[in-house]
Amino acid sequence: MRRRATLFKRLGDSVIEQLLLRGCAIRRGGRLLFEGVDLSLRRGEACALTGPNGSGKTSLLRAVAGLVRLEAGEVAFGDLDSAEARGEGLHFVGHADGLKSSRTAREELAFWTRWGGGTDGAVREAAEALDLVRLLDLEVRRLSAGQRRRLALSRLLAAPRALWLLDEPLSPLDARWREGFGVLMARHLESGGMILAAVHDPLPVAAKSLEIIG
Amino acid sequence: MRRRATLFKRLGDSVIEQLLLRGCAIRRGGRLLFEGVDLSLRRGEACALTGPNGSGKTSLLRAVAGLVRLEAGEVAFGDLDSAEARGEGLHFVGHADGLKSSRTAREELAFWTRWGGGTDGAVREAAEALDLVRLLDLEVRRLSAGQRRRLALSRLLAAPRALWLLDEPLSPLDARWREGFGVLMARHLESGGMILAAVHDPLPVAAKSLEIIG
Amino acid sequence: MSRLSALLVRETALAWGRGGGPLVTVGFYAGVATLLPLAIGPEPERLAAIAPGAAWVALALASLLSLDRLFERDYEDGALDLLTLSPTPLELTCFLKCLGQWLATGAPLALAAPIAAIALGAKPDLAPLIFACALLGGLAFAFTGGIGAALSLGARRGGLLTAVIVLPLFVPPVIFGGGALDAFASGLPWSSGLALLGAYAAMSVAIGPLAMAAACRNALS
Amino acid sequence: MSRLSALLVRETALAWGRGGGPLVTVGFYAGVATLLPLAIGPEPERLAAIAPGAAWVALALASLLSLDRLFERDYEDGALDLLTLSPTPLELTCFLKCLGQWLATGAPLALAAPIAAIALGAKPDLAPLIFACALLGGLAFAFTGGIGAALSLGARRGGLLTAVIVLPLFVPPVIFGGGALDAFASGLPWSSGLALLGAYAAMSVAIGPLAMAAACRNALS
Amino acid sequence: MNWAPAFLSNPERFMAFSRWAAPMFGVIAAILAAVGLYLGFTAPEDYQQGQTVRIMFIHVPAAYMASFVYVCLGGASFLSLIFRHALADAAAQAAAPLGAGFTLLALVTGALWGRPMWGAFWVWDARLTSVLVLFLLYVAYIALRASMDDEVKAARAGAILALVGAINLPIVHYSVDWWNTLHQGASVFKRGGSSLAPVFLQPLLIMALAYTSAFGSLWLVGIRGEVWRRRAEAAALRAARS
């Protein structure tokens, strides 16, 4: 409980109260992937984004993060301005994890923590929570697939933010860590966070589900 | 059945009859990952390599492929010379899939088919078997995670080889394709192939299991 | 502020890695400056005449060499996505990226330039001017070069496409700097060349980040 | 045979992509050759004297620019693993990679070199010799450059490290070729320089692949 | 001129306008070129330059067009960047090869003229070099667009490059003032009136107008072609989907 108090402390001023997708449609490479996608996510709720390969889950997550343009519809973050919400209110962890293989895990985690507005203390706590302490001095290229994914996920804890956008977060994790990360997700929800995760297997927390039909 | 006859036709002269690991040990970065790993895999058998993150599954697969040196023990491919067996008898599909994001799927598949000794006909059949035909003219960077994995897996079919070394082959695939690839694996085993796959979930075919304890 | 300084440190470290630290940078410079006389022949007069210019061209080319991966790596491994998702405007991020690039490679090269020129036979009193030109020129090269690097993101032909975009943008500073050096060597007034170089550098620092940010957003979407 | 030709085609296509096709390659060359006179000043005599040498150095630098990703991409995306897993010896694979590199960039650059030299004021009768030197030199640059690219795989300092490893290896061909051009221009016997260049190119083609294959195996394991 | 982009921003209106405007400009260009060349070749020989002065009627308007087309390219790029307007982008795309062509013409005729005048086809002076840079910029623009598959991205990337490259325009123009060069300083448009004799000035101005309207005609044709190509592509996509 002590850990929770520090990790999931006040989310700052830019707290997203609600994520609202209304009539979203995305076009990639001239093809309309989907249209009319609606979703409402409040604090404490999670949503599993499912659908066959190529249906547009990743694209939708990127659109919520503002990295891909919507063909139609809109994304609203409660009554927050969307530039502010995207800048300070959400985390995005995709397939491409943004880790430089030639730098050490410590350098990368420290940088991304700073970038997200976290402190040095947060770096340590995040590393502890994901059992990375032993690995921090290895270069990223030497990490195993699961270790590397844990390093990417540790950013979620290092700087607390309300909305987590996760793209297949569990896939290279072993059974123990799927459960372990499930616990971390549950804590995040409990403390008022939101999770939107593209997955092929069920999420390890209670969640709504949004299926995209390609 | 017609398709099977062509896809899994004669495996050529360099057929690995048996994969034998005896007392294998691997050291990475000064640490002994595991030792005393034994395995015997005969034609028609599959083996699921399991173990926690960082236990050395990927390292073991790479050692079988000859890409990583063993600290102790040996790998034998029946009575085949191991250079020959590695050159012509096995396929390796890892996390890093060797696909160039700026080239089209067709170019990549055609090249790797040729490189493995397959023919143009095999390219077409492999693309059909993994439902890639529609995607062949896209650049690889535009493929979704599951589509890209299917492209990497299609190399297995494009040039028939006895031993498949797979590193978490199923993770970004959707439910339909996990099953679909299970069917392809079953066919490969039926026609006398062998599969050694590192996984965190059970394999969709009947398989031995080898657990690595980190 | 801590966010920005962390970015600057990271970019400098990455550029240092790409560029390989001072030893490597200066080694490269020395190598280029040695190749030229070897190709041209060792007559001292001929060499001394072209020495400052050669050092100057080597600077442009060295900048070019270390530039093309300024954005590409971040683009391919997803770091650019995360850099965009921040309250820091992307323009400022791009500015800091280029600044880091300049600190890690431009500044050491500027220190090496006078030495290389004198080794080639230039008069020692040219050294301060060469240093000033190299410092300003490096800034201009880093910021205009960044534009090329950002524009060729996601293009089918990375690499030399950057070079083709960047070289026309490198030409004006090369002219200005070369003109100033030439004028100084012949005892003519040289300050206008230096002033133009400074103006060009200032303009690239001002406009570059805008163009880079627009190009990055475009590549990501 | 079909496996090898497929590899050669792929490597040529990738290098072409890295290098950006003839338009881009030649445009780059033109750009580099443009910078030099700008930095040195436009006096025709001075320029004509250094023209062949400058074209020659530009060739070395252009080769350098396109080299550093010869192996790195394949290393990072896992293609090098798959290229190793083949009955084709890794030495032959490396040879074909360099050959593809040379076909896609060295050969077009060799065509452009005489044109650039003449534009800078070299005498037109130098053209065939420049072409021959550029052709052989390009071969030497591709194969020695490949060694540097392979050696710096997985090193903490990639990029310019390649350059530093490679530049010393580039020096002999630059001297031989520059010497031959200089001798020809002054009416002296020039064939020995060309012969030495050819010998060096032949040696790099013979030894380069062995060194590259060893370096790749080392980086992978 | 402010109404022009607004008026033409509607593709239907543009297509209707260009249908008759393109051939009209073409005819005007042909007439003006005939008159200009006639006057040019009947003008007296220059006492210094002899017959070679006649290259001027080809060279100077081409050099002026090289910059002018870039201004058009920059303007169209600006509009396409700000308003994301497809027609403006088509205009930019169509302008680039024309600009490259005019620049190449200026370079080649200048080089041919330089041989008798300066004794060399090429010298590395600031004006010549900056025109070469202009040419390289056009090439870079074309190469950049050609190497991106996604039309929208290619359009925006190209527009950014075009605007950044506009830095070179003042350098082209003022190069003769900033450096003492071999190349002629401004003599046609000059404070205090032209220093050129009217027998040379008249055909020169007529040729400039001819070049301009030829460009207008070719540009409109190019934009129309671009619009058609995009319509055909959209139709093909629709057909493929249904």
Ligand code: HEM
């Ligand atoms: C490749 C070589 C040359 C290039 C690239 C070139 C380029 C140009 C340019 C850019 C302009 C000015 C257009 C403007 O201000 O908007 C121009 C104008 C002119 N050029 Fe050239 N030029 C070349 C060679 C020559 C030669 C050899 C001569 C003859 C001596 C010449 C005579 C002129 C004249 C008389 C003008 C008109 C000047 C004025 O009234 O503004 N050019 N040229």
Ligand SMILES: Nc1ncnc2c1ncn2[C@@H]1O[C@H](COP(=O)(O)OP(=O)(O)OP(=O)(O)O)[C@@H](O)[C@H]1O
């Ligand atoms: N940049 C792009 N250009 C063109 N098409 C694209 C681009 N990115 C994605 N696509 C296409 O859009 C579709 C959806 O891709 P997306 O990555 O969103 O799928 P996904 O639902 O995440 O699939 P997966 O489960 O395989 O990860 C795919 O068919 C893909 O080919």
Ligand SMILES: Nc1ncnc2c1ncn2[C@@H]1O[C@H](COP(=O)(O)OP(=O)(O)OP(=O)(O)O)[C@@H](O)[C@H]1O
């Ligand atoms: N090149 C290397 N240098 C040093 N250590 C390495 C290197 N590669 C891997 N390791 C270490 O070896 C261990 C095993 O790595 P490996 O990738 O084989 O694990 P794994 O079983 O595949 O794990 P995962 O399930 O996460 O993929 C890890 O702890 C990793 O940090």
Ligand SMILES: [Mg+2]
């Ligand atoms: Mg996806």
Ligand SMILES: [Mg+2]
């Ligand atoms: Mg693994």
